[in-house]
Amino acid sequence: MNIEKILAISGKPGLYELKIQTRTGFVAESLLDGKKITVDLKANVSLLSEISVYTYEAEKPLAEILNSISKKEKNGPAISHKEDPATLAAYFKEILPDYDEERVYGSDIKKIINWYNMLQAKGLVNDEAPKASSKEESVTEEKPKKAKASKS
Structure with a gap:
């Protein structure tokens, strides 16, 4: 079960999925009815994964x-x-x-x-x-990159 992008927003019923971050907050989609809302940075928001x-x-x-x-x-x-x-x-x-x-x-x-x-x-x-996504990401990021062949 991946709940890393699932949010509980204080004062709002249900759960929300984080969609996009903006300069002033983020956009979340309700799991109840699918409506998108904008949430500012002052809102009390909890990630279920935390x-x-x-x-x-x-x-x-x-x-x-x-x-x-x-x-x-x-x-x-x-x-x-x-x-x-x-x-x-x-x-x-x-x-x-x-x-x-x-x-x-x-x-x-x-x-x-x-x-x-x-x-x-x-x-x-x-x-x-539960998956440890941070470990998976670090493993994929540590792969050595191929050096570009220089033309002589």
Whole structure:
């Protein structure tokens, strides 16, 4: 699952895909209805790839949690985010057994499950491990370039 260009914008419903950066911000496309919006640099925006969830030992990246849900549901939809808080907490406990119950709120669980279902509905979900794209890019960039042959 590649969530590197997926955004959550504070005050806007749903998730957005980053399309183009501009001088004053960027253009994003809604995953809900496909409408494009312009977002200025003052907006509170979170990349899903930068979000982590507290566990008792360390923070766990959101991509890993979404992959765990995907494996559990065999790439299908998860339970509704509108279930009662106890059901959502029990479901999340199956996905991430060691999450910090004092620092991960019910609203966080609801949001994560809602995000998963949005991504799944758009076909952006698979059960592969998250890719380390920065490592892949550095490997391709380090290939030696051929020297130009000089004419004599």
